[in-house]
Amino acid sequence: MIHEILPVGQLQCNCSIFGDETTREAIVVDPGDGEDLDTIQDVLARNGLTVKAIFITHAHIDHIGGAAKLKALTGAPVYMNDHDLDLYDHLDMQAQWLNMPPPERTGIDVDAGDGDALKLGTTDFHVLHTPGHTQGSLCLFIPAEQKLVAGDTLFRDSIGRTDLPGGDGHQILSSIHTKLLTLPEETRVICGHGASTTIGREKARNPWLR
Template sequence: MALQFELLPVTPFMQNCTLLWDEQSRAAVLTDVGGETERLLGEVAARGLDLQAVWLTHGHVDHVGGVVDLTKQVDVPVLGPHADDDFWIQQLPAITQAYRFPFSPPFTPTRWLNEGDTLTLGEHVFEVLHIPGHTPGHVVLYCAAAKLLVAGDVLFLESIGRTDFPRGNHADLIRNIREKILVLPDDTRVITGHGAMTTIGHEKRHNPFLR
């Protein structure tokens, strides 16, 4: 059965939280829960889905600021990002205040993710790729069978993630995109962390940062 998804932009930064679900089992996950918990849980309930987990690509506030609020309401595991982003998550109290986001205490994910780990949603398997550069612990999630990549803030439509944050690294980001992402099939659909979706083929042809 098909893997379904819906992009749900949250926070003033319009970050793409993604609701992913398995059509047959109705099992679902939410990726990058930056905020707006009531709305997100309402979207899950409206589709009659069974929320199984939260998956996180990296530790920036617009991607993780709503995690504690959501897990207080629904007891689900939090998977990801890579442990190298723990320093971002531990700064959440100060960062939420600085950006005038709803307060979030720090948290520790149920499980950190590493290169080569796999996540499952019903019958669908996602491979974890560690892509440091935007943040040191950034991961992306690739489902080969569905030709779908949850890319967080690594790759955007004709752009790439910023690398001017603490522990960002432009050379690392470009190298990891080239070696791990651009080698995926051209027709792989890419869910970006902000804005419109794209494909691997489109970015190979049109992304000025990757030429």
């Protein structure tokens, strides 16, 4: 499995590009705010990959702002949880917070929910609904790769902020304890920003989870 992690956009969101080496199909997770779409395209072209799905962990502008442009370029459907549609409807307001021009919007093609699955080649990607950072926050667990794409739910030594619209401190802790910390401890966690970690490390050392 090809997997490249690209910090993209003004807030350096970690965009994950997963590619199947046989089918040459790809899933792009969180294409950022749209500023670094050329970098994403370069990775796809270098690996000869065709995007089959654009997966959004949550509807904050630094994760979803580039979705419309990437969909226009690739024709791939956009997956997001419908609980974040209201956030997505307020991209203009989010852009004002960051003093950046509002990005284009696109329709959400698939309402991704807890227990859903995507398949890339023979590899299954399991959707986990982990509300708290936003009401529609999602993670992707890939058992065969021992990886979790956590969006802004879980970070190395921290958790996602809950002081923005849709955030809930009790809810995010419940999501982490019931959905994420139950995964194998060797699972590598690709966070929405910053360094990766493992489930075992966060269970042992994350001060927010004690």
